[in-house]
Amino acid sequence: MVEVSPPVSRRPEGKAFNPAQFLRVRWSIYAILAAAYILVFFQRIAPAVVSADLMRAFGATGAALGSLAATYYYIYTAMQIPAGVLADTLGARISVTLGNLVSGMGSILFGMAGTFWEASIGRALVGLGVSVVFVGLMKSNTLWFRDRDYGFIGGLTILLGNVGAILAAGPLASMLTLWSWRTVFIALGVMALALAALSWLGVRNTPEDAGFPSIREMEGQTRHAARQQHWWHDLLGVLVTRRVWPGFWINMGMTGSLLAWLGLWAIPFLRDLHGLERSAASIYTSIGLASFALGALCCGWLSDQAGRRKPFLIAGTLLYGLAWLGIVYLWTPGVLGMAWFTLMGFSCGSFILTFAGAKEVVVPALSGMAIALVNTGLFLGAAILQPLFGWVMDLRWAGAMTNGVRVYSAADYHTGFLLMLGCVTLAIVASTFFHETRCRNIAQGD
Numbered sequence: 205m206v207e208v209s210p211p212v213s214r215r216p217e218g219k220a221f222n223p224a225q226f227l228r229v230r231w232s233i234y235a236i237l238a239a240a241y242i243l244v245f246f247q248r249i250a251p252a253v254v255s256a257d258l259m260r261a262f263g264a265t266g267a268a269l270g271s272l273a274a275t276y277y278y279i280y281t282a283m284q285i286p287a288g289v290l291a292d293t294l295g296a297r298i299s300v301t302l303g304n305l306v307s308g309m310g311s312i313l314f315g316m317a318g319t320f321w322e323a324s325i326g327r328a329l330v331g332l333g334v335s336v337v338f339v340g341l342m343k344s345n346t347l348w349f350r351d352r353d354y355g356f357i358g359g360l361t362i363l364l365g366n367v368g369a370i371l372a373a374g375p376l377a378s379m380l381t382l383w384s385w386r387t388v389f390i391a392l393g394v395m396a397l398a399l400a401a402l403s404w405l406g407v408r409n410t411p412e413d414a415g416f417p418s419i420r421e422m423e424g425q426t427r428h429a430a431r432q433q434h435w436w437h438d439l440l441g442v443l444v445t446r447r448v449w450p451g452f453w454i455n456m457g458m459t460g461s462l463l464a465w466l467g468l469w470a471i472p473f474l475r476d477l478h479g480l481e482r483s484a485a486s487i488y489t490s491i492g493l494a495s496f497a498l499g500a501l502c503c504g505w506l507s508d509q510a511g512r513r514k515p516f517l518i519a520g521t522l523l524y525g526l527a528w529l530g531i532v533y534l535w536t537p538g539v540l541g542m543a544w545f546t547l548m549g550f551s552c553g554s555f556i557l558t559f560a561g562a563k564e565v566v567v568p569a570l571s572g573m574a575i576a577l578v579n580t581g582l583f584l585g586a587a588i589l590q591p592l593f594g595w596v597m598d599l600r601w602a603g604a605m606t607n608g609v610r611v612y613s614a615a616d617y618h619t620g621f622l623l624m625l626g627c628v629t630l631a632i633v634a635s636t637f638f639h640e641t642r643c644r645n646i647a648q649g650d
Contacts, residue, residue, distance in 0.1 A: 229414050230348045236406050237296060237341040238364045240304055240399045244334040245368030246376075247311065247392065248276065249493070252468045253376045253486060254385040259609050262320040266601070266610050270594035273468050275324050277587030279331030281580055287339040288442075288576025289435050292569065295409030296340035301400050303340070307333025308396030315389030326389075333396070338365075339579060343572040346563055347410045350419055352508060352643055354563070358556045359504025366497030369466075374490045377483045442573045447565040447639040451558030452581035454517065454638070457631030458524050459555045460585015461624045462548065466492050468590050469620070476611050478537050491542050492549040499553020504560070507643065513557045513564075514640040520554025521635045525628040527551060532621045555582070564641035585627065593620040 251258065251273040259269055290299040310329025317323035341361060349357045379388060408414040442448060466489045474485035499520075507516050527548035535541050562578040563571035597616040604611040 226411070226416050229408070229416070230411075233344065233348065233407050236399070236402050237300060237337070237344055238361060240300055240337045240396075240403065241341055241361065241365045242368035242371075243307075243392065243396055243399065244337050245365045246372040247307070247330050247334055247368075248463065249369045249372035249467050249489075250376060250388070251276075252466065252471050252489065253372060253482065254380065254388075255468065255472060256482070256607075256609050257380075257385045258323075260607070262323060263608075266594035266598050266612070267591055268320070270468065270591035272320070272324055272327060274587050274590040275327040276331035276334075277463075277583050277590065279328050280335040281583040281587050283332060283335035284339065284576045284580040284583065285439070285573070287336040288343075288573035289439060290336055291339050291343035291572030291576070292438070293435050295413075296344040297403065297407040297409050299336040300340045300407065301403040303333045303336040304396045304400035304403055305333065308393045308400065309333075311389050311393035311396060313393075315386040315393065339572055339576045342559060342563075342575050344407075344409070346568060346571045348419070351564075351645060355504035355508040355513075355557065355560050355643065356501075357504075358559055359501035359553070362500035362504075362553065362556055363497040366493050366500075369493040369497075370490050374483065374486045377486045438570050439573055442566055442570055442577060445566055445574070448562050448574050448577055450634045450637040450639070451562050451578040453634035454521065454558055454631045455555055455578055455582035456585035457627040457629070457634065458521055458552055459582045460587075461528075461589055461627040462492075462496065462524075462552045463582070463586040464589035464593060465624065466496075466549075467586065469593050472612070473617055474537075477614055477617065480537065488541060488545045492545040495546045495549030496553050497549075499550035500556040501553070502550075503554045504556045507557055507560070511643050512640065513561050513643065514635075514638050517554050517557045517561075517638055518632075518635045520551045520557075521628070521632045523547060523551035524554075525625075525632060528621075528624055528628050532618065532625070558638075560643070561638060561641055564643070564645050565639060565647055567647045568645060589623060589627065593623060596620050596623065 251269075255269060255273075258272065262268075262272075287299065307330045310326050310331075310333055312326075313329060314323055314326030317326055342358065345354065345357050345361065376388065411418055470489050470492070471482060471485045474480040474488060475482065503516050503520065507513050510516075527544055530544040531548065535544055558578045559575050562574040566574045596619045597612050598610075600616045600619060601610060601612060604613075
């Protein structure tokens, strides 16, 4: 088992502190930030389930629907580096509070939108607000948990985040039989505003801010050095660190394609080619997302236990490629179809190691920027692939429509699948360049 409790220790000046109180504070902070992250994932996946409703409400084409859904990713991607800067300078408390406020207002606007343009603005505000949550949470984890627990706590974070994704699949499809999609998004906005208040009141950036010694001081070590120069120079230093970049390309090719697929196009694929109703199709995406969460938790834990990162990441990209080949050429409804979605999600969970690898090749004070850079690749991939997949299918679309919704053929989808297979190849190649850190920070030799 991974040990996530701090050792009983004393402050450097000899003043004892209460470990039980530390645990309560640490996990309450983690719970607030994780709740915000659950909402992030719900907002990310929900457009796939309401895709037909959005097409009908705004008369959208496949490319337009892809662009509407990807607006979230455009803003999210552009904001990752600023999110890293905010995490390293202002900390999680301020950045996540502001993020929840903005995303809450955006979700309410999206739910009330009367035009495609208004919906796009609302979706952009959602992307802007939620863009700072994950990086803030992961930065907080670097300060409140030990280095050798980081793979596990990162995997747990993804597992909890995917609770939101799972809720945005099958359960959301069921909710839509009772409430309109507009009501759902307005309610999500209200929840985000409530989380903003909780973040401000309950989150503290570091153990020191809450009256405790740092994690390293609890273990009898000196605390890591703070930032010594302007954030701009620190950011440039991260950008020129070559060891950070393989994680960027892995996430662009592997995790980006998974989110583009499960986040928008998987349900239309199952509907158009296999005749599944929305609720039935969402079962497969739920399985993929649940497996993704479980894969992140297992891979993070195994990596911590083995003291290695790279072998698990290479194996994950290879299995992910195998899963795509199975879905493209061998998929059938039922147990076999569920197995391919399970393999796809579980193997992609190895992406969690890209964040551990990023923070372990830069000095700890810059971990937020390094994590943000790697995370940029993930959302850049999703932002490009969601509309591009729809665009290439529109090129071949024969004009078939059902209840105002475009219906695509197998040939249309297979053209889009070629894009995904190209992304898989990128991820596999990039994983071979990933630098092995052996689960410790190698930027300063400890």
